[in-house]
Amino acid sequence: MHTTARLIIVRRVKRLNPKSVPQGQAELFGVWRHHVIFTDSPFVLAQAEPMHREHSQVEQVFADLEDSALAHLPSGKFTANAAWLTLAATAYNLTRAAGHLASVFHARARTGTIRRHLIHIPARIAAGARRLTLHLPQH
Template identity: 55%
Template structure:
């Protein structure tokens, strides 16, 4: 049994211009039966936490309806939920919001109040003016509609 202690510097404790006399830290203790070093055990734990967050986000909405009475329905629902999750994460990455969670992605990029109009045989997307996340949505639009970058041969 291995016991380890990890020290993390606290950020954002004092207002700007009023730094403390000494730095404060948070301490995290963990106990494991693995033979990993403290750094490797912490890295493994953090990777596991990312996976747990993905599962929690899937359970929050799409997987809340499982299980149904039919195995094939559960299989189809799970496949669709995972595809939607992956598309949402890819959308957030293209918009420059790689660390955003699914509710944030849904609020800022997907649930967009806008309308489509026809002008001179072209579709025009009308979006609200001065949205707080306009830069991210514009970056997503430019990434999705521009040709792929040229690769060196």
């Protein structure tokens, strides 16, 4: 059986830190990173490239979730897996929303960074006339 496919170079991005390549591993193009697709789809480059970008964004979300709540999966019980998945999706969406509200940096950051910078901050709770006040660190 003969399968036809093609290799498409989607985009070329300038490498920000060219010294980050491991020693002893030669690179063909050391200054640029190339994002490629190997596909057998009939789409032309203008149609295939947006689909590839959407796929890479989904893979980033999966990696982000596996670094947090989805690390607890799978357990031995279906209902526990369903609960963890629901809680993971809710926590991910709330964390991303908090990041977008906080700053431009946090809008693009991974959820682990958002948790370290915005959520895991020690605060002192002060109660006064029907109001709770959080006293946060100076910096």
